[in-house]
Amino acid sequence: MTTFTTDAIAEVQQLRQAMSGLAALAALPAIWVGRDADYVLETLLDALLSALKADFVCVTLEGPKPKSRIRGRSGVTPAHDQLLRALAGTFGDDKSAWPPAGEISVGADAISILSAPMGLQGEVGVVVAGTRRRDFDDETGGLLLGAAANQAALALQAVRRLDEQKQIASDLDERVAQRTAELARANEALRFAARESREIVDNIPTLVGLLSPTGQVELVNRQIHEYTGRSTEELEKWGMSDLVHQDDLADALDSFVAGFAAGEPFEIVYRMRRHDGIYRWFEGLHHPLKDAEGRVVRWCVSCNDIEDRKQVEDALRERERTWRSVINGIPGLTATLSPRGMVEAVNRQIVEYTGCELEALRGWGSNGIVHPEDMPHVAEIFGKSIAAGASYEIEQRLRRFDGEYRWFSNRGTPAFDASGQVVRWYVLLVDIHEARLVADALRSSEDNARSIVSSIAGMIAVFTADGQLCGGNQQLLDFFEQPLEEVGRWATNGMTHPDDLQYCIDSFMGSIVSGEPYNYETRFKRADGVWRWFNIRGQPLRDASGQIARWYGLLTDIDDRKRAEEALEVSERNLQLTVDTIPALAWSARIDGTADFFNRHYLEYVGKTPEELGGWAWTAAVHPDDIARLGATWNLARETGGNAECEARLLGADGAYRWFIFRANPLLDDAGNVLKWYGINTDIEDRKRAEESLRLSEASLAEAQRLSSLGSFQWRLDTDELTFSDELYRIFEFDTAEPATLEQIAARVDPDDLPLLTEKMELARVGIDDHSYDIRLRMPDGRTKHLRSVSRSGTESDGRRVFRGTIQDVTQRKLSEEALNELRTELAHVSRVSTLGAMTASIAHEVNQPLAGIITNASTCLRMLAMDPPNIEGALETARRSIRDGNRAAEVITRLRAMFRKTTNTSETVDLNEAARDVIVLAGSELRRKRVELETNLASDLPPVMGDRVQLQQVILNLLLNAADAVTDIRDRPRRAMLKTSEDEDGNVRLTVQDNGGGIDPSSSTKLFDAFYTTKASGMGIGLSVSRSIIERHGGRIWASANDGPGASFSFAVPRSPKGYNGGDATAYSAHTQLRPQGEGQ
Amino acid sequence: MTKRLLVTVVDDDESVRESLPDLLKVLGYSVQAFSSAAAFLGSADIENNDCLILDVAMPEMTGPELSVELRRRGYRIPVVFITAHRDYSVPPLVPGQDAVQCLLKPFSEAALIAALDTAIPRN
Incomplete structure (x- = not known):
């Protein structure tokens, strides 16, 4: 604003124009009455274009017949579709949300836009005005545009209603005309x-x-x-x-x-x-x-x-009538809404109920008529439904005139025109407050019931009258982890065990058809794939008329019980199997003794059927010799009610009798009365045979003992209880009527041998085993009996230690052996004497040599004493020499005497080296005479042997002289012999005499030791034979072998002297015992 | 002064080598003793011997063998054999030759003196 005057004038002009536009717009409804929508639009566009001084004005209508018109000054009006695209592109598709003022670009032009929705929510359409002017008065323009839009909306709604009616009338006319034409044609056709x-x-x-x-x-x-x-x-x-x-x-x-x-x-x-x-x-x-x-x-x-x-x-109508009566019973509140959801009309009940007029009701979205708590829900459902053109049903609270909210059912249903456009919404509001309260209560009660159903241990299934599953508790669904529909297909979806399925279907459908309760068991597959047994019980629920309304099924998991049953069944089967499998004949009998059961073995053994054996027929298979005894036992048992046992033979299917032991035990009731008998017949044929064979074997043993004078005994170490065989009684000459005692035995044993017996018994008691010894008995009449006892310890089946052994009367053998020994000794002596006799010259030399010394010394001594002066010194020396030589001669004599002595077998510790040296001295001159060089090689530390020294020396001498003889013929080389001693690897002491003579003929080496075998021109051939018997009596052996070089070797080996009872082996011990002193009476 | 006569004793028996030389010395002879024939043959003046007393049964070389050997070597020395073997075969004694007598052990003093007197005639 640069100057006030100019601004003020401009503002006054603007206001005047606005007033003029407003008046023009206010007049519009008057000219719109009875006109159609096109007329309304055209006039609206003209009025707005002039009132707003805009470049263009565009009206777009929504609804069943959307249309859009644009009017503008030529040159500045954009193309219609271009404008709509730009508007949608800038402000969005939802025209109701377009801003009152804004700016868009159409092509290169920036256009200021005013827009106003037609209808409350823009449901009728939108009016848009646009200009390129910078000073587009949006305030005044918006006001004008809004007023015009409201006027137009009202007019267009009226037009639309009019259009609808016209349309219906027109449609009807059209149909009538069509039908008429059809009928006319039909009439024509009929006529022609x-x-x-x-x-x-x-x-x-x-x-x-x-x-x-x-x-x-x-x-x-x-x-x-x-x-x-x-x-x-x-x-x-x-x-x-x-x-x-x-x-x-x-x-x-x-x-x-x-x-x-x-x-x-x-x-x-x-x-x-x-x-x-x-x-x-x-x-x-x-x-x-x-x-x-x-x-x-x-x-x-x-x-x-x-x-x-x-x-x-009729059925439908009946239902409809029922529904209608319900609806009629509830005070109905109805309303109609525009397609955009605007409340168009309400009935009296709504006004009465809410205490609000239409205008107030239209503000339901924010004025609290609808309960605030329900508002979001209602807005959402309502909004969606309106947008989609689909009917809705909402339960909401509606405020009564007195401020109380009551529950209403709010149903909205769209009415469509022929093209499918929603033309109106019909809304029915039904007071459901009481019902809702009841329903809430019911729901809570139902929840309780449901929670009970859900928490009971079983699974519950509800079926319709024709068997369709229509309900089930959570357990049911949890078990299968399937929705109800899937569970309902139990007969086809594999959740019922295939083995049970047919049975299930038969049982279930049988009940559905008959109306009888069902009760069966089946396996269902749990969600994890495990089959579990269930007991299924179903009960029909009947309505007042007795018709089945529902089936209620209870499914109880009985898997554990079922498995227990199966286990029991298996156990019973096992029991049966056991009875049939035990290796005995099992049977049972009634109180009267008649049989009523036989196991498989019994039947197989006798080869008969239960019928063929029942009653008393089983006795036919008993051996005739045994039937009386068996019958008596059986009768006695039944009289006394005690266990019975009897041995008898039963005839088998193979025609052979076998021994059985029949055992029967009664089954008693609490009072001790016999209810039944159970028996087992055990095959004892083998035992019987064994017993018989034992009896025979015992008889033959006794006979053998008698023949061999061999008795056996058993001695319990803990009680000193003795068991003697018959033969042993005879050997000891005990009275068989009295049990033998240790005292009796001690009285019989020769007093000289009592220490031996005591020693052996002590050894037995301390557990030293394996006794073999000889002992003598002194009989009352003075006879001596020689016994050999062999015994060892053992253990009874009860763990007690026992000594068992045999005692043989070896008196006869002993006497024979003694006689033989005597003869052998005699022979050895004779042999020895004869050997020595052959050595007389040599032996004489051994004596004469010292004698020569003695005599010469004695002569010298005398002469020295006779000298003047006497040579005392020399005389003494010569006298000493005389004494020395005398002793030397005496020794030779002593040895000779020993060799000539006729001795019995003696046993002493002998050092073989020493014995050999003596022999060498004796034989020395003989060897010298025969000019044999003797080398000796005596082992040091040679262990002693036990034996008769003289006899062993006899053997050595014999071997030496044989060697000397063997080399006599040698002329071309020195005559050599070697004597050596050693201990061999077996612990025996060995002596070998080796010569370098002519050797031995291998073929005769085994005969060398036979009596009267000789290779020498002179000699009897008994030397080696005697030597062998001597060595063998010493427990040793003697043999000959050829040398590697010339000549032969003769050796003998005798056991070394035992160091004690534990140290010696059996052979040594045997040799020792053989050489025991044999008593004074020899 | 008359020279003592030399008598040599060869015997493997020690007791003889001890006792006999003493007696011979008492009897007025000079005496040598050897334990074997070989020892005697290895000695110095064999020819000075007036008489030899040889054991018959000696190892290696016997008394008779020794006397044969001495004769083979040219010695003429009277020999008195002594032996303990009664049955030992003594070579026949040839008078005028070397061997004079054979004495059996044990022999007496008189028999020895007689044998020596025979072997060495007294002048």
Whole structure:
């Protein structure tokens, strides 16, 4: 504003223009009355263009017939579609949300825009004015535009209503004209082709007739005659006959008369009597056939059998009536809304209820008529429904005139025109307050019931009367983890175990058909795939008339019980199997002793059926010799009620008897009465045979003992209880009537051997095992018995230690052995003497040599003493030499005497080296005489041996002399012999004499030690034989072997002296015992 | 002064080598003793011996063998054999040759003196 005057003038001009525009606009409604929308729009555009001084004005209408008009000055008005695109592009598609003022660009031009919605929410349309002017007065323009928009909206709504009515009328006219034309054509057709028509009419599958304009029957087709069974004349009098059901007759006549009077198509619905007296519903369609002038010339009646449809309709109508009565029972509040949701009209009840007039009601969105809490919900549902053109139903609270909110059901249904556009909303508000409260209470109560149902342990299924699943508790759904619909397909979807399915279906459907409760068991597959057993019980729920309304099924998980049952079954089966499998004949018998059960083994053994064995028939298989004893035992047991046991033979299926032990035990009741007998027959044939064989074996053992003078005994270490065999009693000459005792034995044992017996018994008691020793008995009459005892410890089955052994009477053998020993000793002696005899010359040399020294020394001594002066010194020396040589001679004599001595076998510790040295001394001169060089190689630390020294020396001497003989013939080399001793790897002491003579013939090496075998020209051939017997008596052995070089070696080995009882081996011990002193009586 | 006669004793038996030389010395002879034939043959003046007393049964070389060997070497020395073996075969004594007598052990003093007197005739 640069100057006040100019501004003021401009403002006054503007105001004047605005007032002028406003007046023009205010006049518009007057000229719009009765005009159509186009006229309204055109005049509105003209008025606005001039009033606003805008470049252009554009009106866009919404609704069933959207249209848009633009009016503007040429040159500055944009293209219509270009403008609409620019508007939508700048302000959005929702025209109701366009701003009152703004700016858009059309092409290169910036255009100022004013806009105003038509209708409250812009539901009628929008008015837009635009100008390139910078000084576009938006304030005044907006005011004008808004006023014009309101005027126009009201006018256009009126126009639209008018249009609707016109449209309906026009549609109706159109249809009537169309129908008329059709009928005319039909009439024409009838007229031109009556004959053909008649045939067609007679054959079309409906009842058709033609009536005169006054209602006279002119023609009916065959179907009418056939259906009614009446003639044309009879049909004509339908108004006075029973052709039409008497209940429908009055209405039908009224309609008929009215319809004919109106001359328009009409319908009558009535029941028409069939020839058999049955009434069926028909719909009679009456069409007037008119001539060109519009006069009715004939009526065409077609009667369609609507009996079936009627029945459906009746049902529908019944339901509708029920519904209507409910609706009628509730005070109804109704309203109509515009397609955009604007409240257009309300009924009186709404006004009365709310205490608000229409204007106030239109503000329901914010004035609290609708409960604020419900508002968001209502707005959302309502908004969506209006936008989509779909009916809605909302429960909401509505404020009463007194301020109290009550619950209403708010239903809105759109009415559409032919093109599918919503033209109006019909709203019904029903007070459901009480119902709602009741429903709330019910819901809460239902929730309780549901929670009970949900929390009970079982699964509950609800079925319709025909068996369709229609409900189930949470457990049911949880178990399968499937929706209810899926659970309902239990018979086909695999959730019922295939093995049970047919049975389930039969049981379930059987009950559905019969109405009887069902109760069966089946397996269902749990969501995790595990099958579980269920008990299914179903009970029908009947309504008051006794019809089944529902089936209630309770599914109880009995899997654990079922498994227990199965386990029990298996256990019983096992029991049966056990009874049949135990390796014995099992049976049971009644109290009277008759048998009533046999296990499989029994039947198989005797090869009979239970029938063939029942009662007393089983006794047929008992051996005739045993039947009396078995019967007596069995009878006694039954009399006393005690256990029975008897051995008897049973005939097997193979025809052979086998021994059995029959055992029967009674089953007693609490009072001790026998209820039943159970028995087991165990095969003891093998035992019997073993017993028999044992008996025979014992007999033969006793015989063998008697023949071998061998008795056996058993000695319990803990009780000193002795068991003697018969033969042992005989050996000890005890009275068989009395048990043998240790005291008795001690009295019999030779007093010299008592320490031995005591020692052995002590060893036995401390657990030293394996005793083998000889002992003598001194019988009362003075006889001596030689016994050999072999025994060892053992353990009884009860764990007690026991000594068992045999004692053999070896007196005869002992005496023989002693005689033999004596002979052998004699032989050895003879042999020895003869050997020594052969050595006489050599032995004499051994003696003469020292004798020569003695005599010479003695002579010298005498001469020295006789000298003057006597040589005392020399005499003493020579005397000493004499004594020395005398001793030397005496030793030789002593050795000789020993060798000649005839001794019995003695046992002493012998050092073989020492013994050998003595022999070498004795044989020395013999060897020298034969010019044999003897090398000795005696082992140091040689262990001693036990034996007879002289006899061992005899062997050594024998070997030495043999070696000397073996080398006598050697001329070309020194004659050599070697004597060596050693301890061999077995712990034996070995002595070998080796020569380098002619050797031995290998073929004769085994005969060398036989008696009277000799390779020498002189000699008897008993030397080596005697040597062998001596060595063998010492527990050793003697052998010959060829040398690697010339000559042969003769060796013997004898056991080293035992170091004690534990140290010696059996051989050594045996040798020791053999060499025991044999008593003084020898 | 008359020179003592030399008598040599060869015997493997020590007691003889101890006792016999003492007796011979008492009897007025000079005496040598050897334990084997070989030892004697290895000694110095064999030819100075007036008489030899040889054991018959000696290892290696016997008394008779030694006397044969001495004769083979040209010595003519009278020999008295001594032996403990009664049955030992003594070579026949040839008078005028070396061996004079064979004494069996044990022998007496008189028998010894007699044998020596025979072997060494007194002038």
